[in-house]
Amino acid sequence: MASNNASPELLIVMGAGATPDQTEHVVARLQEAGADARVSRGREATVIGAIGARDTLASLPLEGYPGVDRVLPILKPYKLVARELAPDPTVIEVHGRRIGDGYFGLVAGPCTVEYREQTLETARAVADAGATMLRGGAFKPRTSPYTFQGLGLDALEVLREAREETGLPIVTELLDPRHVEEVLEVADVVQIGARNMQNFLLLAEVGRIDKPVLLKRGPSASVEELLMAAEYVAKEGNERIILCERGIKTFERSLRYTLDLGSVAVLKEETHLPVIVDPSHAAGRRALVLPLARAAAAVGADGIIVEAHPRPEEALCDGPQQIPADEFGAFAREVADLAALMGKQIG
Amino acid sequence: MASNNASPELLIVMGAGATPDQTEHVVARLQEAGADARVSRGREATVIGAIGARDTLASLPLEGYPGVDRVLPILKPYKLVARELAPDPTVIEVHGRRIGDGYFGLVAGPCTVEYREQTLETARAVADAGATMLRGGAFKPRTSPYTFQGLGLDALEVLREAREETGLPIVTELLDPRHVEEVLEVADVVQIGARNMQNFLLLAEVGRIDKPVLLKRGPSASVEELLMAAEYVAKEGNERIILCERGIKTFERSLRYTLDLGSVAVLKEETHLPVIVDPSHAAGRRALVLPLARAAAAVGADGIIVEAHPRPEEALCDGPQQIPADEFGAFAREVADLAALMGKQIG
Amino acid sequence: MASNNASPELLIVMGAGATPDQTEHVVARLQEAGADARVSRGREATVIGAIGARDTLASLPLEGYPGVDRVLPILKPYKLVARELAPDPTVIEVHGRRIGDGYFGLVAGPCTVEYREQTLETARAVADAGATMLRGGAFKPRTSPYTFQGLGLDALEVLREAREETGLPIVTELLDPRHVEEVLEVADVVQIGARNMQNFLLLAEVGRIDKPVLLKRGPSASVEELLMAAEYVAKEGNERIILCERGIKTFERSLRYTLDLGSVAVLKEETHLPVIVDPSHAAGRRALVLPLARAAAAVGADGIIVEAHPRPEEALCDGPQQIPADEFGAFAREVADLAALMGKQIG
C-alpha cells in the first residue's frame, strides 16, 4: 500500500559499459530495501527509476555500486512519464500501426457514429486515403442535455464492423467507469476526452487496462496538469499513453479554441510519450483544419486526429469542422508531405 | 423517451385573476397533446412550462384558453433552471436550515476529513459559531496521484458522527457514480466538485436522487455552461440545486483563482436557484478569505462555503486557506453583519 | 544618473523610542555614502527607505546606528509603492476631498463629455447625491477609428465650468504626452486609462506633475504589472497615485470584463496606495453596477468610479452601463451604507 502512493524519487543511470548483471544487482538491492525499480534500456544508456520512501533510498550507497554512473533525484511532480526516466521516445504500436518517434499517426473518422452507413463510408474513405486509425464517438459528452448524446453501445457494433472491413484500429472514448468492459471489447485505443482529463477515477480505470490510452488535454488544463493526469494512468501500470493537444480556452473568439502548439514543443521536451494534435475542435471550421494540421506536424507533433464525414452538412455534431470524406485524400497528402520534411513517415 | 430529450419550449403565463381550474384546464390540454407541463405558482402569477415538440405546441390555441395572459417561447438554452420559469427564488431547506431568497447559508468545515478528532473539533467550533451546515471531503480529487486522496468511506462515518453531535446537515462530495449509495447514506447535500461540473453521468445520477445538490462551477466553465450543467440535474427530476462560484482560471496569479463575483450577479438574474460562493479556494490564503466572503454577501450571494481546521498548519490539504476553528466565530459575525445589511438572515 | 535607475534596496526601521535626531543621523550617513533616503513617519514607526547601489549600502553598519531597530531588504520588484515602505496607508486629498484609509471616494460622471448640458446636468445630479469628484472623458480611446473619439480640448472647457458650478474636483484622462499642459489646466486628478497602463512615457510624464494620478489596471495586466506601472510614476517623484481595478479579460462573456475583486484585497496588502474600483465597464449593464459597487466596498476598496448620464439611452458611448442621473442618489446611499459598515466615510 505504501509503495502505491510512492513516486520514483531517484534515477540511477548506468554507465555506457555497465553489464546486465550490474543492473540486476542494483535492482536487487533496491528491492531488498523495500523499494520498487523500473528499468528502461535506451539506445545510449540504461536508467533505473527507484520508487520508494526518499529516506530509505538515501541510505543506500547507490553511487558506489558497480556500473552506476550517476544518481539523480527526479524533481518534477510527474515521474513515470518524465522524459528523464526514459532515454528514448515511446512508440505506441497497435495492430501494426505506430505513433511516436519516427512514426506520424493519422487518426481520422466521424465526430460521432450516427448510423452504420455514415461510419462505414467514412471509414473506407479515410482508410483508402492512408489514415492509420479510425476515430468515432459512441458516447458524446454534450454541454446541453437536449442535444444528441451518441448511439452508445450500438455505435460500438458499427465501429467493430468498420474495423473488420478496413483493418483500421479503433479509437473511441470511454465516458463511464461502468462501461469499461463493453468499450474494451471494441476499442483498440481508449480515449479519455478533454472534459474527463481530471476524472481521476476514469484515469485509474484505464491505468489498469492492457490497451493504449489517448488522453486529451482539458481546455483549461495546464501542460503540467496534463502530465499529472498521464501520471495517474501510468501509476496504475499502463504506460502506453498518447497525449493530445486540442485547444485551450482563452479570451480569443475567432476560433473555438486557441490551439496551443507551443505546448506540443514543451511536451516533447518534458515527456517520452507521443503527442498528437486535434485541429478540428479548435478550428471549428473546415477551412482552418488543414493549416492547423500542417502547423502541428511542423511543431513536432507525432500525429493528428481529425474529423471526417461523408456529408458534413448533415452531421448531427460539429458538421462545420468535419472534412468531407472525399476530400480526405488530398488533405492527408498535404499533411504527409510536411511530416516527411520533419523526418517522419505515416505510421 | 422522446419527451426525455425535450426541453420546455413555452411559458404560459396565467393572468392575475386566473382560477386554479383554468390552470388545470391548460395542463390537461397540453397532456392530451402529448406534452408535459410544469406548474409554478409564484407570488404574483402562475406560470406553466410546456415541454414537448415545438410544432405540436404551436398547433394548440393556447392564447385563447380562459385565464391565459401570455404565451412566451423560452429562448435560453437552459429551461428548467431559468428564472423565467419560476417567478419566485427557490429556497433549499435541509433539516430546518435554509439557503435562498432571504436566507444566507453559512457552510463550513474542514477541506478534508483527516481523522475523527480534527473533524469533530471543527464541527463543534463552527456549529457554536453559527454555521448552518458542515462541509467535509471524504474523497478528494487531487492533481497529483502521489498526494492524499481522502479517507474515503471511513470519512463518511466520521461525518455521520459529527452530524449526530452537532445537528448540522452534512455537505460532502460524490466523485464516483458507483458510490452513490454509500454517500447518500450520510450526505444531506451532495456536492458535485468543480472538476466534475461537466461529468454528465454524475450529474444524471444526482438528478435522480432525493437530496439537494451543491454544484460547483468548473474553474474554466462559463456561466452558461454552469447553468447547462444544472439543467442536466433538473432534467432528471431533481430541481433542488445550489450553484457555487469558486473562482476561475485566468492569467492573474496573485490569487489561486480569480473569484468571479460578477457572475454571481448574473446568475441571480438568470436563474431561480440559490447561488453561494466558496472564497477559500480562490483566496488560497487565510487573510483573503474574509474580504472575499464579505464581497460575496455584498454582491448578492445566498451563502458561502468556507474551510476551517483546528490547526491549519497541520492540515493535509490546503492548510494555508483554512480558517482556524477558534477564529471562526469572529469570521461568522462579520459575514452575518453584511448579510443583514443585504436583508438576509443566516439560514 | 546612477541613482536615477536605482530602487530602494533597504528599509531601515527606527525603534519606537528613536528620536528625530537619530533618524537625521541615519539619513546623513546614507547621503554621505552616495545613497538617497526617503523618510516615512508612520503612526507606529519611522521607516527610512535607502536608495542606492546594494554593495555600497551593505558596507554601512546601519544596524549599529543609534535608534535603528531593524534593517530589511526590499524583495519585491516594486519599491516606492510597496506597503513595506510606508507604515500608514496613503490618503490622497484634492480640494478637501479624500480617498484612502478611512475615506471612501465616490467619483461619478459621464463616460464622455458629449455636450455642455449633458455634462452640467450630470454634474449637478451627482454633486447633489454626494459624489466626491466628477469624472468625464475629453479624449476617448476607441477600438474603432469610425466611432466618436471625444470632444477633445472643448470638453475640458465644459469640465472646468462643471467644477466651478459644483465645486467637485475633476478627474479626466490624459492620452497624449503632447497634451499635458492643456489637461493639467483643468484636471484635478489625471487619469491614465487602462489601455495606457503600460505606456511608460505617459507614466513618466504624470510622474513629474504636481497632481494626483488615477491609474487604471489594464484589462490583461497582472497585479504586479499594475504596481510596476505605479512605480514608474512614483520613481519620477509623484507618489500621489490612486490605483483602479476595472475588470480583466477572461474567457467568461456574460459580463464585459471579469471584475477581479480579489486583486483589490491583494493590492491592499501589497501597497500603501488607495485602491478604487470601476464597476461600470465590467458590468456593461446598469443593473449589475450596484451589486458590483457594493462588492467593491465590501472587499475593502477605497472608493468607486462610476458612469452616470441624464439620458443613458442617448449616450454616445457606453449608454447601457451608465446610471441615470436621477437614480444616482439612491445608488450612492446604498454604497455609502456599505462603506459605513466597513468603517469608512464618504470622502
Place this chain on the structure above:
Amino acid sequence: MASNNASPELLIVMGAGATPDQTEHVVARLQEAGADARVSRGREATVIGAIGARDTLASLPLEGYPGVDRVLPILKPYKLVARELAPDPTVIEVHGRRIGDGYFGLVAGPCTVEYREQTLETARAVADAGATMLRGGAFKPRTSPYTFQGLGLDALEVLREAREETGLPIVTELLDPRHVEEVLEVADVVQIGARNMQNFLLLAEVGRIDKPVLLKRGPSASVEELLMAAEYVAKEGNERIILCERGIKTFERSLRYTLDLGSVAVLKEETHLPVIVDPSHAAGRRALVLPLARAAAAVGADGIIVEAHPRPEEALCDGPQQIPADEFGAFAREVADLAALMGKQIG
C-alpha cells in the same frame, strides 16, 4: 471632416469584361455625390470601395451603371484592411525585400541595440545567413522602471551603420509620438510594439508616414482588435501594414505566451495584409524558437521576426530566447525549407 470619420460602406465589383472607362464612370458618379472611392485592380476583378454616408450611397443606382457586376455592403467593422476590399494579397516591398503573397520575410537581429559591436556582429551574421531585414530596438518598453530601457537615439546611429554595411532594411520601434522624425530618419519599417497596439495616437502618426508599419498584436488583443488597430493606420492613408502575431496571455505558463497560430490562419482569411510571426517572445527559450518558427511557416505566415545575439548569455534583455548569431544560418535554412514546401521563397 465628415468623410474623415466615414468608412467604406460598399464594394462595387466590376464585371470581368468591364473597361477602365466604365470604372472611371462609377468613380466620377460617386465623387459627384460627395463620396470617396478607392479602386483596387486585382488579377480577376476590379473592386471599388465607396466611402461616404450610407444613405447617399443607397440613393445612387450603382447596380445599373455599365460594367458593374455586383454591389456589396461591407459588414465587418474593419473596412480598408478587409480581404473583401482587395482581391489580391498585399506585398510590402522595402529596398527590394518583399513580404507577402509568395514572399516569406526573415527579419532577424538583436532584441535591443546594446552597443555598436554587438549589433554589427549580429547584423553581419544574419545578413550572411539570408535574413531579409534587420530588427533592433532603440527604445525598449520595460515592465520595471529599474531595468535597461534601450540606448535611445544613439542606437539609431548604430542601426544606420548596420544598414550601410549589410544593406538590410531596418525594422525598429517607435514608442513616442515626439520621436517620429528621428526614428523615420533611420527606420525602413516602423514597428508599433505589442504594448502600443491600442495607442491610437501612435497609430495615427504612422498612418501619416510614407514607410511600412509592422504592427504587433497586443498580448491580450483579439484578432478583431488587431484588425481595427490596422484600420486606424490605414484610415490615415498608410496601407502598407505588416501584422505580427507574438503570443497571447493565457493561464498556461510553460511558455511565456501562448503563440496563437490559429489566429494567423484567421487573419489570412480576413485581411489582404501580410502576417508574420514572432516566435521568440512566446518561446522565452531558444530551444523552442525553431519549432514555433516552423509551425508559423506551416500555418501560412508570410514571415517571421526573431531575435539573435552574438553572445546571448551576455544580453541585457531576453538573453535566453535569442539565437546565437553563429547558429542563425542553420536556423534560417530549416525555416526556408518549410517556407519552400508552402510555395514561398525567402523575400
